[in-house]
Amino acid sequence: MSGILIKDCLILPMTGREPRCYRGSIGIVDDRIAFVSEDPVLGERFRQEQGKDVREIDGRGRLVMPGFINIHNHAAMTLMRSYADDIPLMRWLNDYIWPFEAKLTRDDVRLGTELAVAEMLLGGTTTFVDMYWRQEAVGEVVERTGIRAVLSATFTDAQFADFEKDLALLLERYADGRHPRIQLMLSPHAVYSCSKEHLLQAKELRERYGFGVNIHVSETKDEQRMIRERYGMTPVQYLDSLELLDARTLAVHCVYVDEQDIEILKRRGVSVAYNPQSNMKISSGIAPVVKMMSAGVNVGIGTDGPCSNNDLDMWDEIRSGSFLQKVASEDPCVVPAYELLRMATVCGAKAIGREADLGQIKAGMVADLQIIDLRKPHFYPQHDVVANLVYCAKSSDVDTVIVNGEILVEGGRLRRFDLPTLLADVQQRVEEIVRR
Numbered sequence: 001m002s003g004i005l006i007k008d009c010l011i012l013p014m015t016g017r018e019p020r021c022y023r024g025s026i027g028i029v030d031d032r033i034a035f036v037s038e039d040p041v042l043g044e045r046f047r048q049e050q051g052k053d054v055r056e057i058d059g060r061g062r063l064v065m066p067g068f069i070n071i072h073n074h075a076a077m078t079l080m081r082s083y084a085d086d087i088p089l090m091r092w093l094n095d096y097i098w099p100f101e102a103k104l105t106r107d108d109v110r111l112g113t114e115l116a117v118a119e120m121l122l123g124g125t126t127t128f129v130d131m132y133w134r135q136e137a138v139g140e141v142v143e144r145t146g147i148r149a150v151l152s153a154t155f156t157d158a159q160f161a162d163f164e165k166d167l168a169l170l171l172e173r174y175a176d177g178r179h180p181r182i183q184l185m186l187s188p189h190a191v192y193s194c195s196k197e198h199l200l201q202a203k204e205l206r207e208r209y210g211f212g213v214n215i216h217v218s219e220t221k222d223e224q225r226m227i228r229e230r231y232g233m234t235p236v237q238y239l240d241s242l243e244l245l246d247a248r249t250l251a252v253h254c255v256y257v258d259e260q261d262i263e264i265l266k267r268r269g270v271s272v273a274y275n276p277q278s279n280m281k282i283s284s285g286i287a288p289v290v291k292m293m294s295a296g297v298n299v300g301i302g303t304d305g306p307c308s309n310n311d312l313d314m315w316d317e318i319r320s321g322s323f324l325q326k327v328a329s330e331d332p333c334v335v336p337a338y339e340l341l342r343m344a345t346v347c348g349a350k351a352i353g354r355e356a357d358l359g360q361i362k363a364g365m366v367a368d369l370q371i372i373d374l375r376k377p378h379f380y381p382q383h384d385v386v387a388n389l390v391y392c393a394k395s396s397d398v399d400t401v402i403v404n405g406e407i408l409v410e411g412g413r414l415r416r417f418d419l420p421t422l423l424a425d426v427q428q429r430v431e432e433i434v435r436r
């Protein structure tokens, strides 16, 4: 049994609809939070019970909150970060991204994911939902690095055979909670890239294995127009007609959804991934997050892939997400600071079916935490610590990250990585990929 005691810290547990932040201690035993309390006596008792094996963390000047849940990512695309920017979407895909991707091997995906995981952990992300090819290689990285992930076996019509192989490997290794940090989803890439037959096959697999479905929906105006022409419906209506929408569905983007679409998303209990920086960078549009949330749709936050963002910094993402909604609604009151933090924690946990044990600091929940160092000029004065976090924090303020009860980042340094070697390997590899 291994214990961690975080003493005398500010705690933002994310347990209520309204912000509450207090000074106290947190005890962790193995992978779970054992206690959270304002009473220093409990902390001392925990220390004595745990004996000499307890690891103490001095929380003075620091704030502890749940780790972020990045609900939409294509992690291995770090390899294409800043390879092609400021180019119209279809030219970007046809001339740069797809030709580069066609050259990627399994080991390239592994290396790109490793780089992404290093970046995410350093910025306080403890769980990510990945959508990409060769998820079994991504699983290998997740196992080795200690982060938590949802692996989504991904397909388009062109890659259906590879998907079936990938899925078989994922099932063998990770089905039925075989790995404590890995869960599975199915990911048809989008309604425009997957035929009706393949989407129905995904539905069958979902029923057989009880998976959630993770799919890009209504990202661009072009997609909306194309699906209307092809099926006479919006992408949301089309997916609903195939009975692919339910509480296990994660609809990514939903930039172009009308009132009727939002009503369907709510009725089916679908969660939505809001990716503000990607939507801005590739000029997709602005998701009607305020409307979706007021209709009662669960909305979490994702960075999307690192070459349409171009980083995996959730602190940056929540701030952009907030500002974008304020400017779009011409109302500074919409999506207040605490709501953004809920989207990146509690709502993210709900989107992956883990609201019962992830995304909050509460006894019995999984110990996935980040500790923010508040001893920085941009955090002072402390009129409102929640507003300071959302409007001022940077990923470099993250001091310590704990996943599943294990300290993975300490003093801003990764414990399971040799970072200089990883960075050198990535640079050498991408130069070689470009020459292939």
Ligand SMILES: [Zn+2]
Binding pocket: 072, 073, 074, 216, 252, 304, 305
């Ligand atoms: Zn995406």
